[in-house]
Amino acid sequence: xxxPLRRVLVVGASLAGLRAAESLRREGFDGELTVLGAxxxxxxxxxxxSKELLAGAMTPVDVALRVDDDLGAEWVLGEAATGLDLxxxxxxxxxxxxxxxxxxxxxxxxxxxxxAALAPDRAGVLELRTLAxxxxxxxxxxxxARLLLVGCGFIGxxxxxxxxxxxxxxxxxxxxxxxxxAGQLVSDVCREMLLDAGVRLHIGRSVDAVLxxxxxEGVVLDDGTRIEADVAIVAIGAEPETGWLxxxxxxxxxxxxxxxxxxxxxAEGVVAAGDVARWPHxxxxxxxxxxxxxxxxxxxxxxxxxxxxxxxxxATAYASIPSFWSDHCGTRLQSIGLPALADRVEVxxxxxxxxxxxxxxxxxxxxxxxxxxxxxxxxxxxxxxxARHEPAITGAPS
Amino acid sequence: VKIRVxxxxxxxxGQCVFAAPEIFSLEDGADLSYLPEVDDALxxxxxxxxxxxxxxxxxxxx
Numbered sequence: 001x002x003x004p005l006r007r008v009l010v011v012g013a014s015l016a017g018l019r020a021a022e023s024l025r026r027e028g029f030d031g032e033l034t035v036l037g038a039x040x041x042x043x044x045x046x047x048x049x050s051k052e053l054l055a056g057a058m059t060p061v062d063v064a065l066r067v068d069d070d071l072g073a074e075w076v077l078g079e080a081a082t083g084l085d086l087x088x089x090x091x092x093x094x095x096x097x098x099x100x101x102x103x104x105x106x107x108x109x110x111x112x113x114x115x116a117a118l119a120p121d122r123a124g125v126l127e128l129r130t131l132a133x134x135x136x137x138x139x140x141x142x143x144x145a146r147l148l149l150v151g152c153g154f155i156g157x158x159x160x161x162x163x164x165x166x167x168x169x170x171x172x173x174x175x176x177x178x179x180x181x182a183g184q185l186v187s188d189v190c191r192e193m194l195l196d197a198g199v200r201l202h203i204g205r206s207v208d209a210v211l212x213x214x215x216x217e218g219v220v221l222d223d224g225t226r227i228e229a230d231v232a233i234v235a236i237g238a239e240p241e242t243g244w245l246x247x248x249x250x251x252x253x254x255x256x257x258x259x260x261x262x263x264x265x266x267a268e269g270v271v272a273a274g275d276v277a278r279w280p281h282x283x284x285x286x287x288x289x290x291x292x293x294x295x296x297x298x299x300x301x302x303x304x305x306x307x308x309x310x311x312x313x314x315a316t317a318y319a320s321i322p323s324f325w326s327d328h329c330g331t332r333l334q335s336i337g338l339p340a341l342a343d344r345v346e347v348x349x350x351x352x353x354x355x356x357x358x359x360x361x362x363x364x365x366x367x368x369x370x371x372x373x374x375x376x377x378x379x380x381x382x383x384x385x386x387a388r389h390e391p392a393i394t395g396a397p398s
Numbered sequence: 399v400k401i402r403v404x405x406x407x408x409x410x411x412g413q414c415v416f417a418a419p420e421i422f423s424l425e426d427g428a429d430l431s432y433l434p435e436v437d438d439a440l441x442x443x444x445x446x447x448x449x450x451x452x453x454x455x456x457x458x459x460x
Binding site: 019022026047065066294295298299302321323325334336376377379380383384 | 412424425426452454
C-alpha cells in the first residue's frame, strides 16, 4: 500500500462491511474507521428474513449481528451514499455529509430487481431485502393474506415454503423453474417439494395485467390464468447497488469491477466486497463473477480489508470456494463450487427419490462443484477436492 | 486460542468444517466435534471459522 491509511470508510453496514471492518482491526489498522449504512439499523443478518423472522421464530432483535465493543468504529446509519469524488477522496451522503477517506471499502450490496408491471408503489406489492420489508410481509401474512410470489429463486422458494407453513395460500409465477441456478436436478426435486407443500406453481408464465385500482387484488398471467392475491412479492433477482458510483471514474459493469484481490479497477486505495463486487475468480480461470451468497460477503469482506492494508498481488488474491445454503420445505440445500456451470452431474450418495442426496458436478473431467439436499456431512469431502485445484492468479480484467 | 462452540445454537451448516477441517469435523449421526484449543499456527483458521459460522455459535478466546 503506497497511500498512508489514517482514515478508512466502509460504505455499507451489512455483513460484508462488518467483516471488512473487523478484519481491518484484526490486521492492525488503528486509524479512524467509519461505517456508513443506508438503513437505520446496526448490521443484521439477512438469511432469516425469508424464514425464521417471517415465521415468527425470530424477532428483529434476534437477527442483529454481533459487533464487538472494541471495534472502535463510528457508525453513520440511516444515510445512503449518494456520490464518490475520487480526486478529493470523499463520499457524499443523503444527509449532506462529506465523509473523507484514505482507504475506501465499497460494500453497498444489491437491491431487488423490479418489474414494471408490478411496482412496489402499489399497495400490496412488496419486495424482500430489508428488515423493514420482512416485518411488513410478516404482518401481512399473520393477517391471513393470500400471497403471490413472482420469481422462484432462493427468496421465492424460501418465502413460499415459510408462508405455506403459516397456512397462507401461495401462488408462484416464474419464467424459470424453481432454483434453476442450482441445476436441473435440484430444480426438479425442489419443484416436487413445493407442490407437496401445497404451493401452486405457474412455471413458464409471466404477469400480464394487475387487478385492483389502489390495493392489489390479483394478477392475470400471460396464458389468461387469473390469480387472486392480497400481497405480492417480486423476487426476480437482485442488481448491484452501484448507482451512487456512476460518474466516479470507477469501472462499473454489472458491479464494481475489481482485480483478483478485490481492489477496484481505476482507483487506488479502493476495494469492494459482497454483492456489489465483480472480480476475476482465480480458482475458475479468472472468470468474472459477482456472488450474492452470505458466505461470500464474509470471506470477500475479509479479503478486501487485507488488500486495502497490504495491496493487490498473489498474497491477497481472493480465491474462495463459493458456497450457499437454502432452508426450505423442511430440509436444507447446500452447494459448494459452481455447479451451475456443470455439463454433467452424478448422484454420488443418498437417493433422489428420498430427497436426500449428494450430486457431484463436473465440467469435462474436472470437479466444479457439489450440491446436497440434507447430507452436509458428505459435502466436506468434495470441498477438500475442490480446494486441491490450484488457483491461477490472473491480472486485472481488461 | 481457546475454542467453544455453543451446540444449542450450532445448526450443522458445516461452514466451519469447510473453513478449518483441521479443527472442526462432522461425523455421521453426531454433533459437531472440534479441538477445544489450538496453537497460533491454526489461530487464523479458527478465526475464519468463527467469522463464517451462519449462526454465530463459535466463540474464541485469546
